[in-house]
Amino acid sequence: MTTSHDTIIKFKPYTRHTIRDAPQWKKLTEDQREAVAVVSRVLPFRVNSYVMDELIDWDNVPDDSIYRLTFSHRDMLLPSEYETLRNLVLVDKDEHKIEQMVRQIRMRMNPHPAGQMTHNVPIMDGRSLNGLQHKYRETVLFFPKAGQTCHAYCTFCFRWPQFVGMEELKFDAKDASELVEYLKRHRDVTDILITGGDPMVMNARSLGNYIEPLLVPELSHIQNIRIGTKSVAYWPHRFVSDKDADDVLRLFERVVASGKNLALMGHYNHPAELRTRVAQQAIKRIVSTGATVRMQAPLIRHINEDPAGWAELWTTGTRLGAIPYYMFVERDTGPSRYFEMPLARAYAVFQEAYKQVSGLARTVRGPSMSAHPGKVVVDGIVTLGGEKVFALQFLQARNADWVRKPFYAKFDSKATWFDQLVPAFGEKKFFFQEGVTSPHKDDAFESPIPLAALSRMPKGPAGSYLGVS
Numbered sequence: 001m002t003t004s005h006d007t008i009i010k011f012k013p014y015t016r017h018t019i020r021d022a023p024q025w026k027k028l029t030e031d032q033r034e035a036v037a038v039v040s041r042v043l044p045f046r047v048n049s050y051v052m053d054e055l056i057d058w059d060n061v062p063d064d065s066i067y068r069l070t071f072s073h074r075d076m077l078l079p080s081e082y083e084t085l086r087n088l089v090l091v092d093k094d095e096h097k098i099e100q101m102v103r104q105i106r107m108r109m110n111p112h113p114a115g116q117m118t119h120n121v122p123i124m125d126g127r128s129l130n131g132l133q134h135k136y137r138e139t140v141l142f143f144p145k146a147g148q149t150c151h152a153y154c155t156f157c158f159r160w161p162q163f164v165g166m167e168e169l170k171f172d173a174k175d176a177s178e179l180v181e182y183l184k185r186h187r188d189v190t191d192i193l194i195t196g197g198d199p200m201v202m203n204a205r206s207l208g209n210y211i212e213p214l215l216v217p218e219l220s221h222i223q224n225i226r227i228g229t230k231s232v233a234y235w236p237h238r239f240v241s242d243k244d245a246d247d248v249l250r251l252f253e254r255v256v257a258s259g260k261n262l263a264l265m266g267h268y269n270h271p272a273e274l275r276t277r278v279a280q281q282a283i284k285r286i287v288s289t290g291a292t293v294r295m296q297a298p299l300i301r302h303i304n305e306d307p308a309g310w311a312e313l314w315t316t317g318t319r320l321g322a323i324p325y326y327m328f329v330e331r332d333t334g335p336s337r338y339f340e341m342p343l344a345r346a347y348a349v350f351q352e353a354y355k356q357v358s359g360l361a362r363t364v365r366g367p368s369m370s371a372h373p374g375k376v377v378v379d380g381i382v383t384l385g386g387e388k389v390f391a392l393q394f395l396q397a398r399n400a401d402w403v404r405k406p407f408y409a410k411f412d413s414k415a416t417w418f419d420q421l422v423p424a425f426g427e428k429k430f431f432f433q434e435g436v437t438s439p440h441k442d443d444a445f446e447s448p449i450p451l452a453a454l455s456r457m458p459k460g461p462a463g464s465y466l467g468v469s
Contacts, residue, residue: 008241011151012049016040019047027058032071038086039072041098042105043334044153047071051152051234054276065270065303070152076335081105110333119372119398124182131173132182136374136396139191140183144210145174147199151235154269156300156339158331176213183219193226193265200231200238204247211251215258224261232266232293233273236282249289256290266322269297270304271312280320287321294325299349299367301330301341307352314353314361324357327366332417340416343367343390347378365395371418373398373432381411389424394432402432 014022019036028036036045047070055066062068074082085105088098120133120141133141173179183189192214199207214222231238239245255262264286268274274283283293295317297304304310314324327350330339346367354362368377374397382391388411394402407430409421423430 008243009050009237011235011237011242013151014047014049014052016045019045022049022052024052024056024058027061031074032062034086034090035074036072038082038089039074039076041085041089042102043072043076043155044157045072046150046153048152048235050237055272065309066272068302069154069156069269069300072155073338076155076338077105078337109335122182124178124185129173129178129182132179134186134189135398137188137400139193140179140186140189141193141195142176142179142210143173143196144176144194144199144202144206146202146206146210147194148197149201150196150198151201151231151238154230154267156298156303156330156334156336158333176210180213180216180219183214183222187221190221191224191226192222193228195228198229198231199227200229200235200248204244204251207248208251211255215255215260222260224263225255226263226265228265228267230267232264232282232286233268233279236276236279239282239285240278245285249285252286252289252291262289262291264291264293265325266293266295267297268295268313268317269300271309271316274313274316274320280316283317283320283322293317293322295322295364296326296328298328298330299341299346300339302339305341305349307349307356310349310353311356311361314357314364318358318361324361324364326368327353327364329367329369329417331370332419336416342413343378343415343417343421344381344411344413347381347390350378368395369418374402376418379406384408385425387411387424390421392421397432399432405431407431 016036019025025033039045051066051070056070057064057066060067062071062073077085081101085098085101088094088101120135121128121130122132122134122140123129131143131145133143135141179192183192194210199210202210211225214225237245239248242248252262266283273279286293295314299305310327317324329343329346330336330341332340350367354364365377368375373394375395376392377395378390379393380391382389389408390411391406392409393404393406395404397403408424409430410424412421415421
């Protein structure tokens with residue numbers, strides 16, 4: 001690791017309360033300013049000076065991808081919702097009614113989909129561990145309390161309930177003690193994903209307080225420590241010129257020296273996020289510690305629909321030492337109606353981008369849906385036996401026996417999410433929809449609801465199952 005000698009650049013965030021102080025606020029039209037004022041009451045809004053100064057092309061607003069990635073738009077709400085809330089916020093200014101309307105909209109938006117609260121939270125000694133999720137046998141997700149914000153918020157974020165003050169829907173853990181005890185009892189776990197929010201908002205000492213307890217000999221079965229982060233795109237100075245940037249990288253070196261792999265799961269949504277000098281320098285400094293950087297992001301309408309952009313992103317990342325990992329499908333939560341696109345279109349974008357890159361960048365997988373039963377990838381669109389179908393398989397699943405077993409869904413040009421698909425060839429159920437329980441035998445890991453049972457449950461907005469996802 002080389003020591004940073006860059007000038008320290010102070011992080012300056014803007015929220016819905018302070019965005020008017022940003023010099024770029026004057027560049028927005030009245031309608032654009034109004035959209036921020038109204039929609040930010042429902043969905044989290046936070047941006048910073050680096051994103052505004054270096055990433056957004058203000059001559060191309062509102063169509064600029066990074067602008068749409070970070071600034072609120074009226075179409076993120078239903079037209080009737082927007083008009084009602086607009087009048088409450090700008091005319092009536094009745095905070096009680098605003099809060100009621102905001103909560104109603106948020107609950108319509110399917111917070112925490114795919115069984116995150118109902119099926120992923122593990123139980124230890126009869127008590128739910130609300131700072132953990134354990135969906136797949138090998139991997140535990142950990143939500144440190146000190147990492148429950150981001151350097152800037154993405155407008156599509158599927159973890160938006162973490163940031164809007166809905167305390168009953170938050171995942172967070174004060175310290176690592178329960179995580180360590182849980183891992184000692186589950187020796188089949190090999191990977192920890194520290195997520196949030198963004199763990200990299202923490203200073204080096206706080207981050208170390210969560211990570212270093214995982215390096216003890218009793219947890220020798222933990223092979224990989226992952227950190228989910230958008231900081232590499234929204235505030236790469238975290239690894240280059242922040243006052244404790246070198247301390248962060250020394251922490252990474254200690255993890256690697258302990259014999260474990262440290263992987264930063266970098267969220268890059270657009271090639272513009274990797275075009276700046278500091279963003280490229282951040283990757284090089286991280287990789288110099290022996291850690292790895294993996295690149296992942298959802299495919300999002302209005303933001304990154306261009307296959308050439310994905311090809312540029314993966315090619316640039318590979319050249320710098322990052323590993324293309326996932327192209328996700330936008331989840332069925334939050335303002336998904338604004339961002340989603342048909343699966344057929346998602347597959348076409350992935351295929352077109354994939355064929356433009358060299359073999360080194362073809363480590364990427366997608367388009368993948370993190371659905372209730374697991375990560376489902378669209379492998380292709382083919383005609384079999386005279387029927388046009390989606391070829392699918394699980395890259396990861398609640399039951400490991402489901403992984404990499406090809407199955408087929410009837411082609412649907414309008415389907416945007418997994419639960420909108422039906423089996424092909426006249427079959428009534430997919431192979432995994434019988435009452436298959438989780439392979440975990442102890443009571444510390446809840447078995448998932450069989451998908452056959454889900455089909456009998458009432459459906460909510462965007463195809464979500466009420467009470468489940």
